[in-house]
Amino acid sequence: MFAGLRAKFERHPMVALHLITHTVHERDRAWFDGCKLTHLHAVPGGPYELTRAILLLMVMGQCAWWFAPLPVLLVVGLIFWIRSITRRRRAGVDPASLLRSWCRFIVVRATLWSIVNGTALVLTPEERLVPMVILILAANAMDIFGQFTQPVTGLVSSWIATIGMTVALMLRPEVATTPTVILMVLQMASAHARIFNLHYMFATRRLRTRELKTANDMIELLLRQYSEHGSDCLVETDATGVIVDPSDRLARLCGVDLDDLCGRKLVSLFEPSSGRDTLRKAAHRLQAFHDLALSREVDGKTRWLAVSGCPLFDAQGRHYGFRGFLRDVTDRHEAETKVLFLAQHDPLTRLANRTEFHDQLAARLMEQRGPIAVLFVDLDRFKLINDSMGHAAGDQVLEAVARRLSARAGLHDVVARLGGDEFALMLGRVRSAEAAMALARRIVDDLGQPVEAEGRTIHIGASVGVALSPDHADNADELLRAADMALYEAKSAGRGMASLYHPDMKRVLMEQRALELELRAALANGEFELHYQPLHQLSTDSIAGFEALLRWRHPERGTIAPGSFIGIAEQSGLIVQIGEWVLREAMAEAATWEGNLTVAVNVSAVQMRDGDLLRQVISALSATGLDPRRLELEITETVLMQDQEACLALLHRLRALGVRIALDDFGTGYSSLNYLRSFPFDKIKIDRCFIEDLCNGGESGAIVESVLDLAARLNMQTIAEGVEDEAQLHALRARGCEQVQGYWISKAMPADELPVVRTARAAVPVPALRQATGG
Ligand SMILES: Nc1nc2c(ncn2[C@@H]2O[C@@H]3COP(=O)(O)O[C@H]4[C@@H](O)[C@H](n5cnc6c(=O)[nH]c(N)nc65)O[C@@H]4COP(=O)(O)O[C@H]3[C@H]2O)c(=O)[nH]1
Secondary structure (H helix, E strand, C coil), X not given: CHHHHHHHHHHCHHHHHHHHHHHCCHHHHHHHXXXXXXXXXXXXXXXXXXXXXXXXXXXXXXXXXXXXXXXXXXXXXXXXXXXXXXXXXXXXXXXXXXXXXXXXXXXXXXXXXXXXXXXXXXXXXXXXXXXXXXXXXXXXXXHXXXXXXXXXXXXXXXXXXXXXXXXHXXXXXXXXXHHHHHHHHHHHHHHHHHHHHHHHHHHHHHHHHHHHHHHHHHHHHHHHHHHHHCCEEEEEEECCCEEECCCHHXXXXXXXXXXXXXXXXXXXXXXXXXXXXXXXXXXXXXXXXXEEEEEEEECCEEEEEEEEEEXXXXXXXXXXXXXXXXXXXXXXXXXXXXXXXXXHECCCCCCECHHHHHHHHHHHHHHCCCCEEXXXXXXXXXXXXXXXXCXXXXXXXXXXXXXXXXHHCCCCCXXXXXXXXXXXXXXXXXXXXXXXXXXXXXXXXXXXXXXXXXXXXXXXXXXXXXEEECCCCCCHHHHHHHHHHHHHHHHXXXXXXXXXXXXXXXXXXXXXXXXXXXXXXXXXXXXXXXXXXXXXXXXXXXXXXXXXXXXXXXXXXXXXXXXXXXXXXHHHCCHHHHHHHHHHHHHHHHCXXXXXXXXXXXXXXXXXXXXXXXXXXXXXXXXXXXXXXXXXXXXXXXXXXXXXXXXXXXXXXXXXXXXXXXXXXXXXXXXXXXHHHHCCCCEEEECHHHHHCXXXXXXXXXXXXXXXXXXXXXXXXXXXXXXXXXXXXXXXXXXXXXXXXXXXXXXXXXXXXXXXXXXXXXXXXXXXXXXXXXX
16 A cells, blocks of 8 residues: 555655645644644755845846846845744744754755856856856746745746756857756756655655654544443543543443533542542643552442553644553452451451551651550450350450440551451550550450440450550550560469550560570470379378479579470470470389389460370370379360360360379369369369368368268269368368378379388388388
């Protein structure tokens, strides 16, 4: 197609000119005409021709009368020249560049033509001077005329001048001198150069225009197809942002009548939002915008539209509007919002999750607008509720807690569920530590109120730890740690408390960390040892077994009781390794004892939860060869408060091995009797606190009696711990307690101090034992 066009155009440059004029968009017509003019006058005619005429006058001063028509020509030339300048200015041609091009051509062409014409005139013999001058002037006149009119006319004028000169020379055959021939050749060359120049220019322009038009047609076709068959909707605005030629499709998408769209600004279609501000700014700065999600209400529902567009400029670089498209992305937006919500929130309570809480806290701290408080809230009896009443009740409790906390939160506050039964509150605008503590106490009170769940009234409670920035920390991690430490103290101080962080807590924590490191080293260095405390059988007044109690022989601090380090070992998880060592050591020691003496080993809740206990017991039994029936594992109620099902399953499997299970510290927990129902323990150990008061006439006596009675009925063995005097021993014996343990019998002693036990097969009377152990 283009080859044909080109060929046609090469034959008919004027046709090309015509076509160019008609293929330019109306909007760009003025600019194009201006450009055409500028390009065609790239060889500025007026000034050059005038200069040439003046130089000719100077050279040929002696025949000035021949130049009578020159002033007329000058005036005409001047008029055309001024008109040309005005048009060029209007067409937006840079005046500085015009001046530069004029100067360049005036100098080059005027010099050249002055030399050529002047040489011709000087060298032409007297008798041929007149026609020569006429010819040159005629050529000049036509040239001048041609320069200021249409380029094709200019071309023709050059041809006429050349032909005229040729004819004149043919009429005067005596003129055949070399300079005349050179003049003629130059004149013709000039004309041909012009033809070539114009031809080339029009051809290029024509081709570019055609290509552009084809591309535009194609784009328009694609856009129309896209608009008709795609899910997107084309939209165009004018320079002021008013929608131009709105389509039905756009009206349907926006849920308005087509008429309502006419004359309406695009921005006004959307609800106020940061996205709409971005769109407004982009339009103002004439910038493209991409996939801005903007909302608008359609038929009572929020619909999300993704808007993309780019600014439009005409040929002169003037902005005349925006073109782009709108796409309904409601489904996508809702899905994204949901995913984002789930990533940032707890699905049950719909509160912020830990990550979101941390991020929001960090962001607020960056803003640094006054103090910010963090309140860590921990439910006191949640695990118990969850295990005993089921997860549905547990969920309802958590939801109720979330509601109560949210009710206490203000506009600048954030409530989060950090996981399990841990909640947190960020107070974005808190006046002082006192104000934060006052709120913390109100929260403790709120959460102290009973909750209705699964048709039952449940009593929960909460402890709260409070920390403030910038007093306690100035970054999110430190502040959360400080609040956590404060919570730890609140829980240690007794449940249902609120504590404010103070720097001493950090010191305590540092000490705990140091202790943890020391514990690890102690395990590796073999600094642990076991002491054994006898379990005395009252019916036979003999030793039935021993409880293995852990001791840490610290190289500098001497022997350390487990109360100082078991908690840290549990927190750090180190208790799992330590517990395994205890099991092996105690069973290995018990295996050396004669008879059926049992060994009782304490098992912590962390060991039960860890999931490795069964393997550890089996491995220790096979390694030591101890009869499983001689091993007694002591667990506390807290063990059963965590995942009860898994815990009971583990206990049953241990029991299936033949190992005996004892319930330690009985009576100190919340629902000891419930636990007795849940698992058939082999033994119940009555806590020391009841034995202490046993002989003081308090209610401990009655409690001990009912426990002993219950155990007898459930066919469970009983042991009382913490027996420190004879009266307690007698009282227990009188009430039918089967075993006792305590300082009155013997303190715990190292394994190598137990010879009396090893030799005592049947019975070791209490006095003998006390004598032997120095108790
Ligand atoms: N006031 C008084 N106290 C008496 C009397 N008779 C015994 N005791 C102490 O009472 C504690 C009995 O152990 P527990 O209740 O299991 O309580 C133990 C047990 O919960 C834990 N524990 C000890 N060894 C281990 C172990 O190997 N593993 C685990 N997980 N915990 C252990 O540490 C706790 C404390 O152990 P100990 O300091 O050895 O303290 C022992 C024992 O020395 C008495 O007549 N009066």
